[in-house]
Amino acid sequence: MSRYFDEEMESMPKRRLLSLQLERLKSLVSRAYSSSRFYRALYDEGGVTPDDIKCIDDIQNLPFLDEQALRDAYPNGLALAPRRQFREVAGCLNGGAPALVFLTRKDLRYRAQLCARNLVAAGLREGDAVLNLMPSGMGFQGHGYDAGAYAAGMMVVPRPACTLEEQVKLLPDIGMAGVCGSPVALQNLTQMLLEQLGPRDKALRLRLAMACDGEWPDGLYDETREELENRLGVPVVDAVAMTRPLLHGLGVECEEKNGLHVWADAFLVECVHPDTKEWVEEGYVGELVWTWLAADGSAVIRYRSGDLATLTWEETCPCGRTHPKISHILGRASESFTVAGKLVLAVALEKELNRIPDLTGEYRVLIERPRTIDRVTLFVEVRDSLALQDKERTRRIRMQVSDTAKAVVGIRVQVELVPPGALPRVNTRAERIEDGRRILRLP
Amino acid sequence: MSRYFDEEMESMPKRRLLSLQLERLKSLVSRAYSSSRFYRALYDEGGVTPDDIKCIDDIQNLPFLDEQALRDAYPNGLALAPRRQFREVAGCLNGGAPALVFLTRKDLRYRAQLCARNLVAAGLREGDAVLNLMPSGMGFQGHGYDAGAYAAGMMVVPRPACTLEEQVKLLPDIGMAGVCGSPVALQNLTQMLLEQLGPRDKALRLRLAMACDGEWPDGLYDETREELENRLGVPVVDAVAMTRPLLHGLGVECEEKNGLHVWADAFLVECVHPDTKEWVEEGYVGELVWTWLAADGSAVIRYRSGDLATLTWEETCPCGRTHPKISHILGRASESFTVAGKLVLAVALEKELNRIPDLTGEYRVLIERPRTIDRVTLFVEVRDSLALQDKERTRRIRMQVSDTAKAVVGIRVQVELVPPGALPRVNTRAERIEDGRRILRLP
Numbered sequence: 025m026s027r028y029f030d031e032e033m034e035s036m037p038k039r040r041l042l043s044l045q046l047e048r049l050k051s052l053v054s055r056a057y058s059s060s061r062f063y064r065a066l067y068d069e070g071g072v073t074p075d076d077i078k079c080i081d082d083i084q085n086l087p088f089l090d091e092q093a094l095r096d097a098y099p100n101g102l103a104l105a106p107r108r109q110f111r112e113v114a115g116c117l118n119g120g121a122p123a124l125v126f127l128t129r130k131d132l133r134y135r136a137q138l139c140a141r142n143l144v145a146a147g148l149r150e151g152d153a154v155l156n157l158m159p160s161g162m163g164f165q166g167h168g169y170d171a172g173a174y175a176a177g178m179m180v181v182p183r184p185a186c187t188l189e190e191q192v193k194l195l196p197d198i199g200m201a202g203v204c205g206s207p208v209a210l211q212n213l214t215q216m217l218l219e220q221l222g223p224r225d226k227a228l229r230l231r232l233a234m235a236c237d238g239e240w241p242d243g244l245y246d247e248t249r250e251e252l253e254n255r256l257g258v259p260v261v262d263a264v265a266m267t268r269p270l271l272h273g274l275g276v277e278c279e280e281k282n283g284l285h286v287w288a289d290a291f292l293v294e295c296v297h298p299d300t301k302e303w304v305e306e307g308y309v310g311e312l313v314w315t316w317l318a319a320d321g322s323a324v325i326r327y328r329s330g331d332l333a334t335l336t337w338e339e340t341c342p343c344g345r346t347h348p349k350i351s352h353i354l355g356r357a358s359e360s361f362t363v364a365g366k367l368v369l370a371v372a373l374e375k376e377l378n379r380i381p382d383l384t385g386e387y388r389v390l391i392e393r394p395r396t397i398d399r400v401t402l403f404v405e406v407r408d409s410l411a412l413q414d415k416e417r418t419r420r421i422r423m424q425v426s427d428t429a430k431a432v433v434g435i436r437v438q439v440e441l442v443p444p445g446a447l448p449r450v451n452t453r454a455e456r457i458e459d460g461r462r463i464l465r466l467p
Numbered sequence: 468m469s470r471y472f473d474e475e476m477e478s479m480p481k482r483r484l485l486s487l488q489l490e491r492l493k494s495l496v497s498r499a500y501s502s503s504r505f506y507r508a509l510y511d512e513g514g515v516t517p518d519d520i521k522c523i524d525d526i527q528n529l530p531f532l533d534e535q536a537l538r539d540a541y542p543n544g545l546a547l548a549p550r551r552q553f554r555e556v557a558g559c560l561n562g563g564a565p566a567l568v569f570l571t572r573k574d575l576r577y578r579a580q581l582c583a584r585n586l587v588a589a590g591l592r593e594g595d596a597v598l599n600l601m602p603s604g605m606g607f608q609g610h611g612y613d614a615g616a617y618a619a620g621m622m623v624v625p626r627p628a629c630t631l632e633e634q635v636k637l638l639p640d641i642g643m644a645g646v647c648g649s650p651v652a653l654q655n656l657t658q659m660l661l662e663q664l665g666p667r668d669k670a671l672r673l674r675l676a677m678a679c680d681g682e683w684p685d686g687l688y689d690e691t692r693e694e695l696e697n698r699l700g701v702p703v704v705d706a707v708a709m710t711r712p713l714l715h716g717l718g719v720e721c722e723e724k725n726g727l728h729v730w731a732d733a734f735l736v737e738c739v740h741p742d743t744k745e746w747v748e749e750g751y752v753g754e755l756v757w758t759w760l761a762a763d764g765s766a767v768i769r770y771r772s773g774d775l776a777t778l779t780w781e782e783t784c785p786c787g788r789t790h791p792k793i794s795h796i797l798g799r800a801s802e803s804f805t806v807a808g809k810l811v812l813a814v815a816l817e818k819e820l821n822r823i824p825d826l827t828g829e830y831r832v833l834i835e836r837p838r839t840i841d842r843v844t845l846f847v848e849v850r851d852s853l854a855l856q857d858k859e860r861t862r863r864i865r866m867q868v869s870d871t872a873k874a875v876v877g878i879r880v881q882v883e884l885v886p887p888g889a890l891p892r893v894n895t896r897a898e899r900i901e902d903g904r905r906i907l908r909l910p
Contacts, residue, residue: 194558
């Protein structure tokens with residue numbers, strides 16, 4: 025049985041893929057410009073026309089879809105077709121700007137094909153049964169994977185309408201080869217399987233789990249996945265996740281397990297520096313920017329996802345697929361900062377600081393540029409306030425923090441030790457970073 | 468635009484429908500007998516063979532699928548095809564026996580067609596947007612209605628993965644013609660729409676709501692529906708609901724609003740007396756027994772649903788549809804009893820007792836047959852225990868209860884007034900009925 029769902033498309037030479045991308049990009053931008061008032065205004069303001077797209081690199085001249093643009097486009101600005109042609113609306117609020125993306129019958133079919141590719145690339149085959157734990161609904165599209173499984177000739181075991189706990193009793197009797205779900209859903213399932221059936225019940229016939237559509241605890245990605253694999257007793261494959269405003273089936277990790285393929289016939293993914301907004305070199309961390317090339321009903325062109333990852337495009341992956349690869353999502357752009365040209369993820373710093381037993385884990389980063397050079401001050405809370413009265417202990421802790429921070433940030437930072445509880449508690453990682461330079465950058 | 472989704476099938480003359488039913492029944496029973504060990508054992512034990520089905524009425528010779536049969540069939544006894552042909556499993560635990568029903572690609576397609584018929588018969592049309600609030604998953608099949616809407620050329624607004632409250636903000640901007648959901652989901656939606664948008668916001672463009680896949684408070688069916696219609700400002704159409712083990716799209720109420728059409732090409736529904744298990748006359752209350760005639764992957768033949776309703780088959784409904792009609796579900800068979808040949812629903816009795824202000828609403832029914840005539844004793848709690856010491860009050864209450872009960876039960880019953888709290892509290896209506904005769908009927 026083939027290890028591809030669509031061999032021709034999945035292993036198309038890079039040059040042909042690129043020309044397919046260019047052709048689709050041109051057509052998409054033309055359609056958006058001619059049929060959406062929102063895009064026409066956006067591009068007129070940006071001083072670009074569809075004719076300016078002559079090669080893939082020219083996409084860099086197009087304005088981004090940022091939060092403000094989504095707000096401007098709402099509700100129907102992204103639509104490209106008459107309303108009667110739509111078969112589904114995928115909407116989301118995202119806490120920020122709401123967005124509505126409309127899908128035609130053609131889009132539904134493409135979505136099913138892409139989800140089918142993901143399932144097969146992950147290692148599932150025709151005739152297999154797949155437990156689909158992904159939520160279906162606005163902003164989530166577990167039903168995309170249902171359709172993908174149907175298309176790939178698999179049997180869908182739908183997510184329980186009853187409690188998972190009840191359904192687990194049925195699972196050994198159904199016998200599934202694979203399960204898809206968010207990392208948290210997989211963790212819950214694993215727990216229940218182990219409790220109810222004992223470790224690695226043979227009756228399950230499970231061969232792999234696919235983690236999609238959910239957040240990994242980013243700083244502990246490898247550890248969490250390894251633990252899950254050990255407990256579940258099967259490989260856990262990672263799928264490209266983005267809840268909005270695109271379809272599912274963006275891509276998946278292949279058996280090489282060194283990156284996630286993005287289906288380049290359907291999506292063009294860029295990796296940009298979140299501050300300069302310019303392309304970063306292959307393999308460097310940047311913000312993923314998505315363009316939905318294969319879209320029929322709605323135009324999503326240069327959507328800034330806020331997700332940080334790396335992007336590489338080898339000639340051919342040993343798995344045989346030619347589509348570019350991204351890393352798993354390393355963090356959020358809002359939770360990063362740039363110092364002396366280097367992008368630093370707060371989560372990376374946090375992970376290292378957490379290894380120092382003298383600290384509470386609470387920290388704050390202040391970045392300034394008093395003259396022409398970046399200056400970083402790192403505030404950390406010590407666990408025992410008495411340490412601050414002991415010169416020797418203070419010196420030792422400060423040195424340890426300073427070395428740790430230099431390894432992550434790239435330059436020597438100013439360390440300020442403060443007593444436990446001195447830093448106000450915050451809810452998001454983004455609030456731990458104060459970038460004093462940003463004020464100076466406003467026009 | 469046509470008011471049928473499939474005019475030929477929906478308005479097929481009764482005679483042709485009956486012969487289609489017979490043909491499908493014969494083929495289904497043959498397949499079940501030849502390919503399922505479970506059915507072969509069941510039919511061998513019942514002393515019937517597929518050749519015994521010569522006319523529709525012969526279905527009465529086939530054994531029922533009751534709880535015990537489902538238990539015997541679990542997990543794969545209902546399956547009719549090799550596992551590789553299955554595309555979905557619909558399973559449920561039902562508190563009682565678990566059941567697994569497997570669907571092939573053909574079944575998925577038929578399900579979509581049936582759901583499309585329901586949507587169109589309810590009054591929706593090609594190009595309309597439909598908010599689908601029904602849960603998707605094992606035992607529930609909101610995704611059946613998604614597929615139905617796609618097939619009918621409608622746009623699906625999927626049920627929110629975010630909270631409904633958040634999604635309601637998007638609804639006026641999407642503009643929906645219809646919404647499907649359980650009565651409770653429709654009530655919640657109505658509440659939120661009224662709170663957030665004010666009464667009958669024009670922007671919604673809502674034309675109707677379809678109540679499916681959920682329980683109406685049975686005693687107050689008409690009142691609840693009317694209240695919902697008034698608050699929502701649009702008609703509420705009722706769909707045939709049964710969570711298991713059949714597909715969705717069993718049938719729907721047409722615009723005549725005097726019964727729910729059951730799609731007779733796909734399902735054969737019988738109405739039997741829950742005790743004698745014989746067919747009741749048209750228009751009389753009985754237990755619905757379902758046979759899934761159009762099934763490809765699994766056989767569900769004579770499934771006792773436990774639901775009480777009436778069944779009628781007019782020559783042609785004024786709506787143009789020729790398929791038989793059932794009433795909405797009036798109660799559960801386990802919550803009924805037969806006295807002097809008449810089927811009495813506990814809910815009907817309860818509704819009347821609740822109108823008597825002197826009672827707490829707590830009651831118990833005891834049926835006995837000391838000789839050859841049924842005797843019914845009705846225990847009711849009075850709200851004020853002092854009433855029991857007042858002969859005149861006691862007489863008056865007793866008479867009121869007796870008259871009320873006679874109107875519902877059909878015969879004069881023995882009334883026992885007891886002080887408040889004297890009857891032990893129970894969780895189900897079934898526990899309020901004690902049928903002393905049943906003991907005598909055991910072999």
